[in-house]
Amino acid sequence: MIILAIKNLDYYYKEEYVLRNFNFSVKRGEIYGLVGKARSGKTTIINLVLGLLGAPSDTIFISGVDYANRRKDIAYVTGNVVDIPYYQNFLTVWENFKFLDVKFRFGEERIIEVLKTIGLASVRNKKVRILRSEQQKRLSIGLALFHNPEFLVFDDLFRDLKNQPKTQLYKLLIKIQKSGKTILLTNRNLKDIENICSTVGLLDSGNVLIEGTPKRVKDYIKNETGLRFDLEKAPHVNVIRIRGNYACS
Numbered sequence: 369m370i371i372l373a374i375k376n377l378d379y380y381y382k383e384e385y386v387l388r389n390f391n392f393s394v395k396r397g398e399i400y401g402l403v404g405k406a407r408s409g410k411t412t413i414i415n416l417v418l419g420l421l422g423a424p425s426d427t428i429f430i431s432g433v434d435y436a437n438r439r440k441d442i443a444y445v446t447g448n449v450v451d452i453p454y455y456q457n458f459l460t461v462w463e464n465f466k467f468l469d470v471k472f473r474f475g476e477e478r479i480i481e482v483l484k485t486i487g488l489a490s491v492r493n494k495k496v497r498i499l500r501s502e503q504q505k506r507l508s509i510g511l512a513l514f515h516n517p518e519f520l521v522f523d524d525l526f527r528d529l530k531n532q533p534k535t536q537l538y539k540l541l542i543k544i545q546k547s548g549k550t551i552l553l554t555n556r557n558l559k560d561i562e563n564i565c566s567t568v569g570l571l572d573s574g575n576v577l578i579e580g581t582p583k584r585v586k587d588y589i590k591n592e593t594g595l596r597f598d599l600e601k602a603p604h605v606n607v608i609r610i611r612g613n614y615a616c617s
């Protein structure tokens with residue numbers, strides 16, 4: 369039932385703790401949204417889960433397995449879109465998959481299948497650098513999906529996208545979830561991900577303050593601020609901290 373479990377994890381950069389006794393889990397089959405303001409620790413958590421930062425043993429489990437110090441193995445059981453894109457701008461979409469397939473050797477059928485899933489079959493011969501940014505994000509997702517991992521991790525996927533392309537990506541993520549995958553997303557804005565997540569966790573200074581349905585977390589934010597905001601209508605919702613309380617802007 370649980371695909372990701374983090375138990376009593378401490379993590380610090382130099383002398384500053386980012387996570388202290390951090391506990392967290394993601395259920396198999398869900399889209400989990402980890403929401404938090406800038407510097408709340410989202411990327412650190414994602415990098416620890418993916419083995420891009422070293423976590424102590426017995427703290428992070430993927431499908432019950434402790435992958436501490438096994439970054440390569442984590443790469444086989446997860447797919448990710450993080451800060452630096454894995455594609456090459458000067459290659460076509462197709463060439464990017466061929467390049468990746470040098471490692472996996474699944475063959476062209478798998479490439480065609482993934483292109484269909486991500487909706488890029490019609491631009492397969494275009495160079496990546498001329499694609500729209502939403503198409504480039506689709507490509508990143510496709511490359512993450514290529515080896516068919518069960519668990520996908522997307523850090524700040526919707527950054528720099530306008531509403532229309534975001535909506536298109538929502539559809540893709542739901543399609544991927546329905547195909548049997550689990551997705552962990554991070555985002556600064558609840559608004560960006562509330563319609564697709566089954567569970568949302570609100571991260572603050574390395575702790576999950578509240579977790580539940582998007583509505584529950586939204587209500588919590590409203591109540592905590594004591595301010596009246598219409599989150600449904602707000603064009604862009606940022607969870608920010610004002611004098612110790614959460615507000616939305």
Ligand SMILES: Nc1ncnc2c1ncn2[C@@H]1O[C@H](COP(=O)(O)OP(=O)(O)OP(=O)(O)O)[C@@H](O)[C@H]1O
Nearest residue numbers: 381382386404405406407408409410411412413556
């Ligand atoms: N390589 C690093 N060295 C030192 N401190 C770091 C490093 N990376 C992150 N931090 C610090 O750790 C804290 C959490 O940063 P992190 O990037 O995980 O937050 P975040 O929620 O992903 O932020 P954002 O939304 O801006 O990406 C911040 O105080 C940040 O300054």
